[in-house]
Amino acid sequence: MQDLRLLVIADDPLARAGLAALLAAQPGCQVVGQAASDVDWPAEIDTARPDVVVWDFGWTPESGINRLADLRDSLPPVLALLPEHDSAANEAAQAWRAGASGLLPRIADPLTITAAAQSLAQGLIALDRDAAAELLQPASPEQANDTLVETLTPREIEVLQLLAEGMTNRAIAQRLEISEHTVKFHVNAILGKLGAQSRTDAVVRATRLGVILL
Numbered sequence: 001m002q003d004l005r006l007l008v009i010a011d012d013p014l015a016r017a018g019l020a021a022l023l024a025a026q027p028g029c030q031v032v033g034q035a036a037s038d039v040d041w042p043a044e045i046d047t048a049r050p051d052v053v054v055w056d057f058g059w060t061p062e063s064g065i066n067r068l069a070d071l072r073d074s075l076p077p078v079l080a081l082l083p084e085h086d087s088a089a090n091e092a093a094q095a096w097r098a099g100a101s102g103l104l105p106r107i108a109d110p111l112t113i114t115a116a117a118q119s120l121a122q123g124l125i126a127l128d129r130d131a132a133a134e135l136l137q138p139a140s141p142e143q144a145n146d147t148l149v150e151t152l153t154p155r156e157i158e159v160l161q162l163l164a165e166g167m168t169n170r171a172i173a174q175r176l177e178i179s180e181h182t183v184k185f186h187v188n189a190i191l192g193k194l195g196a197q198s199r200t201d202a203v204v205r206a207t208r209l210g211v212i213l214l
């Protein structure tokens with residue numbers, strides 16, 4: 001059986017090196033690369049050929065979640081390691097919507113991380129018990145609007161605000177310094193989450209929910 005090939009992403013160099021060392025010490029695991037989230041590491045995907053990206057989002061995951069949403073179509077399965085604090089449930093939902101295939105707390109031990117990564121490499125998802133309970137429980141009617149707002153990623157809310165300003169996909173791409181393809185992906189995700197039939201409908205619904213201001 002071939003080793004599980006892992007690419008480790010973390011902005012903190014000490015956390016990145018430590019996580020890479022712990023995973024490399026696990027039987028059947030090979031760390032094929034490591035990088036910070038804000039560098040052009042996706043270019044390494046073709047050469048490193050990782051089976052799974054293990055991404056430590058640190059203590060402030062927002063920028064990393066936005067980065068994941070922008071890159072999701074070009075990445076292998078992503079295992080997100082998230083902090084445990086008051087906003088954990090919201091951040092787990094955002095990471096899930098941004099494209100993570102697995103969610104674990106940052107304090108997870110190497111054996112648990114390896115087992116989750118193996119599941120992702122086989123086409124499965126991996127959620128720790130708390131994340132599963134939060135993401136899979138049915139929402140009550142009273143919670144529906146709040147849950148909807150929480151599942152919109154920060155980047156999607158940013159795109160929504162620019163849609164409200166009447167900007168085209170090309171203009172949004174230039175403003176946010178992302179591709180038009182990525183903007184189109186965000187717009188489609190927004191329409192789906194809001195149950196909207198058009199960009200205008202999405203803006204109207206988001207305004208009523210208090211997500212954006214006109």
